[in-house]
Amino acid sequence: MALIMPAADKAVMGERAALVAELGRLLPADAVISAASALGPYECDALTAYVQRPLAVVLPRTTAEVSAVLALCHRRKVKVVPRGAGTSLSGGALPLEDGIVLSLARFNRILDIDLANRCLTAQPGVTNLALTKAVEADGFFYAPDPSSQIACTIGGNVAENSGGVHCLKYGLTTHNLLGLEMVLIDGTVIRLGGGKALDGPGYDLLGVITGSEGLLGVVTEVTVRLTPKPQGIGALLAGFDTVEAAGAAVGAIIGAGIVPGGIEMMDSLAINAAEDFCHPGYPREAAALLIVELDGPAGEVEAQMDEVAALLNAAGARSLRRTRDDAERLGFWAGRKSAFPAVGRISPDYLCMDGTIPRARLSEILTKIAELSAHYGLRCANVFHAGDGNLHPLILYDANIPGELDKAEAFGADILRACVAVGGVLTGEHGVGIEKRDLMGEMFDETDLAVQQRLKCAFDPAGLLNPGKVFPVLHRCAELGRLHVSGGKLRFPELPRF
Amino acid sequence: MALIMPAADKAVMGERAALVAELGRLLPADAVISAASALGPYECDALTAYVQRPLAVVLPRTTAEVSAVLALCHRRKVKVVPRGAGTSLSGGALPLEDGIVLSLARFNRILDIDLANRCLTAQPGVTNLALTKAVEADGFFYAPDPSSQIACTIGGNVAENSGGVHCLKYGLTTHNLLGLEMVLIDGTVIRLGGGKALDGPGYDLLGVITGSEGLLGVVTEVTVRLTPKPQGIGALLAGFDTVEAAGAAVGAIIGAGIVPGGIEMMDSLAINAAEDFCHPGYPREAAALLIVELDGPAGEVEAQMDEVAALLNAAGARSLRRTRDDAERLGFWAGRKSAFPAVGRISPDYLCMDGTIPRARLSEILTKIAELSAHYGLRCANVFHAGDGNLHPLILYDANIPGELDKAEAFGADILRACVAVGGVLTGEHGVGIEKRDLMGEMFDETDLAVQQRLKCAFDPAGLLNPGKVFPVLHRCAELGRLHVSGGKLRFPELPRF
Incomplete structure (x- = not known):
């Protein structure tokens, strides 16, 4: 059924056409997508309950093109949602009906590998796993390893400050990032961080950008720290009768001064779902399962495995297995990695x-x-x-x-x-996005949120970059003007759910 | 010789008296210092070439007192220079003639030690070394170890993002900080960071404050990560005929994927000065000396020492010694630590x-x-x-x-x-302060500096917190108003040098 289009919508359509035409003058023909049929792949990210069609999608290939697009959007007051691989679980890359999507998919090259400085420079559209693949033959890896590492991009990792199984020992994205190139909303290009040097003067803008969920600028180049591959690696698998006992075991290991590569826990429902799915040999009767991975210099891992085994037994482990080789270790992980x-x-x-x-x-x-x-x-x-x-x-x-x-x-x-x-926080690695924005008030009071919004305004006073994400829509900081796409409602009014 | 006081100075004196009186109403009598004779110890920090007398010094004991002092200064537009132990080498704690010094000397208690969460909470006036002393019996230490660690405070470490010999392996202050309590210039108290949790939502304000040199707020509580003490530790001492060969050896070690606890270099002049001073047994004829310290699980350090020794020899070391016990290791360090x-x-x-x-x-x-x-x-x-x-x-x-x-x-x-x-930066750990502020333009262009100043303004729009530090006085960002105490001159006009 055809709808009669109100006059206001006609005006919007005209503005959209003008915007698309102007984008077409800035970018090659294949770098602007505006046909409704071609916008489908950009309508949502991995928070699939929310879907929305953007005005258009641009796929720039160079920093100069990103700069030109942002300068145009700044001049025309058009909202911009930056997008990596679209694997955000919090709706960070969800498009806006009245904004464009700026995809970094074509920024897909590794630019420099420098082992003596232990760092790598890449464009933001390179996948997380590709960073490790590029240096593993030389004995290095890129440490943060989100579960989506085969698909998610390093630019998205920077936006969300991604973690992974091994961030207990090796840190989050923010601990492994050395430098960035970034384009501000007015098209200005800046470089942040010490690059190959340890640290630099001035405010830690690199840290501010990491985890800022696309609200402060568009990252166009990333320099990361590389980590030496550990010589030895092993794992323990312990079943417990209660989750309390498993939780206490974790505290005992950390309190003993041991820093495992990772400590993962699964509860009964997850254990049995994994066992049904891929038969990793998990103890079905356990209320909780711990996988403790230890890595380090060759020969030492075994000694640490002994120590952790003793701690797990002392904490009341009902079953305990330890790996003898790497095939067995990967078997321990098979269930965990397929748990979702x-x-x-x-x-x-x-x-x-x-x-x-x-x-x-x-x-x-x-x-x-x-x-x-x-x-x-x-x-x-x-x-x-x-x-x-x-x-x-x-x-x-x-x-x-x-x-x-x-x-x-x-x-x-x-x-x-x-x-x-209990003194925790709203997110570990998935970000706030639209998923948790209305819970921000649970953790931050008006003062906290006002300080964060003042920082947002320092970069993007008109609120054009990824608006509607992170900050609660009900929150409004009077002296700062309008930051949010919608006010007075707890959900995007225009967001259909599927 | 008595000077005739001009009328303008008389007015200043009157304002100063009114300020001191008001501070006296907010704080106990012994917490306000205004007698000229008592201000001496606060006239400079470790950049001793610059000396200046503040209006007054306050020594609050509680966050509420800090808040009251800052709110007063905000209302009266009085400049504030926060001060820890005054060990800054860049003039970060240099007082201003028209400002007060806010000393954190009385914030000297450790508030909480939590080994299962591997963290410690302290007031900012606690010395760096005291943090390690508080947990070493339990097998932990606080990793960043600036040379001044016996005197410098954790609050000052946060302000300067301090490093030390071991930050190669364990990171700078920013990598070991979990949470902060901070007072803004208007007296508002905020808490930043995930506290005991890994990470939190929102901008990384914790990272912004770290290394911000007292320009954004006054830190009143700090939660840091504790590191397990390594089981084994050893060191190698290698002499080289050229600094080039020593430099290449460093690259070879890092490029081989080894992360030593620290790698220190001394050149001929430093080697001989140290040898004259405390006779550590350094090779006087060497053009460059490397001290490589390796730490890790027991038994493994020896294997890594073999590997590093081979790399040092391959790089052309003319002399090579390795420690057999901890006394010998401390001997290797004696010269380095007394080099200044x-x-x-x-x-x-x-x-x-x-x-x-x-x-x-x-x-x-x-x-x-x-x-x-x-x-x-x-x-x-x-x-x-x-x-x-x-x-x-x-x-x-x-x-x-x-x-x-x-x-x-x-x-x-x-x-x-x-x-x-060569792609480096202006400071590694001493900060910019007044020492390097006029060199900031060597590294940052107008755009970079404007972005940093916008961030500064987001916290302290009137520029009352530690003005004249960090930003070059010649730099002025028109739309942001006046940020600096002086303009058009490359030095504080009022600063006598000694």
Whole structure:
């Protein structure tokens, strides 16, 4: 059925056509997408419950082209959503109906590898895994390893300050980033960080950009630190009768001064889903499973494995296995790495949450999640980075049952509130995006949010870069003017859900 | 000789008296110092060539008192210079004639030690070394270890983003900081960072504050990460015939994927000054000396020592010694740690510079320094953190020879320009302060500086916190208003030099 288009919409269409024409003058013909049929792939990211069509998509290839596009958007007051591979779980790359998507897909080259300075320079559209692939023959790797590393890009990792299984030992993106080139909303190009040098004078703008979720500028070049590949690596697999005992074991390992490469925990539901899915040999009867990976100089790993084994036994491990070779180690990980699809098989839909707590509060928060699960009548599988207290509860629901997504979202919000209540934070590595923006008030008061918005305004006073993300829409800092696309509503009014 | 006081000065005196009276109403009697005779200890920091008397000094004991003082200064438009132990080498704590000094000396308590979360919370006036002392019996330490660690405070470390011998492996202050409490210039108290959790949402304000040199707020509480004490530790001492060969050896070690606890280099002048001073047994005939310290799991250090020894020999080491026990290791360090006073014995005065370069450019920059030394006719001893490319050239001069300080400063500025020219930065750990503010233009263009000033304005729009530091006085960002105490001159006009 054809709709009669109101006059206001006609004006919008005319403005859109003018914008697309102007973009076409700045970029090659194949770098501007505006046909409705071609916009499909850009309508959502990995937070697939939210979908929206942008005005247009541009695919620049050079910093000069990014600069020209942003300068144009700045002049015309057009909103811009930067996009890497679109793997954000918090809706960070969700387009805006009245904005363009600036895709970095064509920034896909590694520019420099410098082993004596232990660093690598790449364009932002290079995937996380490609960085490691480029240097592994030389005995190095790029440490942060989000689960999506085969697809997600280093530019997106910078935007979200991504972590991964091994960030307990090797740090998040922000700890492995040395320098950036970035374009400001007015088209100005700046370089941040010490590049190949350790540190530099001036404010740590590099740190501010890392995790800023595309609200401050568009990154066009990235220099990262490389890490030597450990000579030895091994893992332990321990089953516990209670999540409390497993949580206490984590504290005992860290408190003993051992820093494993990673410590992962899975609860009963996740253990059994993984076992059904790929048979990694997990103890089905355990209430909680720990995978502790140790890496380091050759010969030493075995000694540390002994020490950790003793700690796990002392903490009441009911079953304990240790790897004798790398094939066995990869077997231990197979279940953990397939836990998300494994859970996907036992439920039509699931919501992957992301909160972080002080690790000493692990068992407390898991008890709270179990209570909430009973309260909402929704199952929840826990698969997470226990070593650094980064939880990933998977809330199981069925989108076809009316109201169940709302219930799942309310459950998720309650989990995050509980994280904040024990001294934790709203996100470990997935970012705020649109998913958690309205929970920011749980963690930050008006003063905190005002300071953050003053920082946002210092970079983008007109609020054109990825608006509607990160900051709660109800929050408004009077002296700073309008920052948000919508006000007075808790959700994007224009966002259909699927 | 008594001076006749002009009317303008009388007005200033009256304002000062009113300010002191108001401060007296906010704080206990012993917490406000205004008698000229008592202000002496606060007139300078470790950049002793610059001295200036503040209006008054306050010594608050609680966050509420800091808040009240800042709110008063905000209302009265009084400048504030925060001060830790006053060990800044860049003049970061140099008082202003028309401002007060806010000393954190009474914030000297450790508030919480939490080994299961591997973190410690302290007030900012606690010394760096006291943090390690508080946890070493439990097998932990606080990793950043500036040479002044016995005196400098953790609050000052945060302000300058301090490093130390071991930051090659363990990172700078910014990599070991988990959370902060801070008071803004209007008296608002905010908390930054994830605290005990890994990371949080929102901008990395914690990172922005670290290294911000007191221009954004006053830190009143600090939570840091603790590091497990390595089980084993050993060191190698290698002499080389040329600095080029020593520089190449550093690159070879790093390029082989080894991350030593620290790699220090000393040149011939420093070697001989140290040998004269405390007889550590350094090879006097060497052009360059490397100390490579390796730490890690017990038993493994020896294997890594073998590997590094082979690399040092392959790089052409003329002499090579390795430690057999910890007493010998401390002997290796004795000369390095006393290098500054040792150089102080062979010259009436010296200027300690601080620049950072990509480590692959080490030999190039040392050649340049030698050329500059000949050009200025001033000796220069090089003692520095070679592993992370952080240079500390000590320029020898005699302040009693007219013009020699000027010459030394010009020499120092040329060294820093040379660092920037090879892709390095103006400071590694000493900060910009007043020492390097007029060199900021060597590294940052107008756009870069404008972005930094916009960030400064987001926190302190009136420019009351530590003005005159960091930003070049000639730089002025029109739309942002007046940020600097003085304009059009390259030095504080009011600063007498001694």
